[in-house]
Amino acid sequence: MKKKYPALSIVVPSGSKIAQGLKTLEIRSWIPEQLPLKDLVIVENTQLLSAEYTEEMGKAVAIVDIESVHPWREDECAAACASDWAEGYFAWVISNVRPITQPLGVPAKRKIYFIDIDHL
Structure with missing residues (x-):
């Protein structure tokens, strides 16, 4: 049975x-x-999606929860796997990570969007 899930492309x-x-x-x-x-x-997708390039095929690799968001701090680069820091961004706190062991092809779009997939 298909279920509608929120999705975020990365x-x-x-x-x-x-x-x-x-x-x-x-x-x-x-x-x-x-x-x-x-x-x-x-x-997960291969291109940075922008106003000009809004969609491509990607693969669903995990299901997570985002419990909170706060202004990104310079001491959080390692947790974000970032090579450098910039002011004015937000850190989304990822929890309850459930890897998808058999990644499946789904659309990759901008912002948060919804996909219909079989219950995972």
């Missing part, structure tokens, strides 16, 4: 790092409309 290799528990913060310039954000599917 460029390679960050989605896999989340699935492996190595990346515990996702850094974004925006905040989700509601928190907590439960059962968020992490979709």
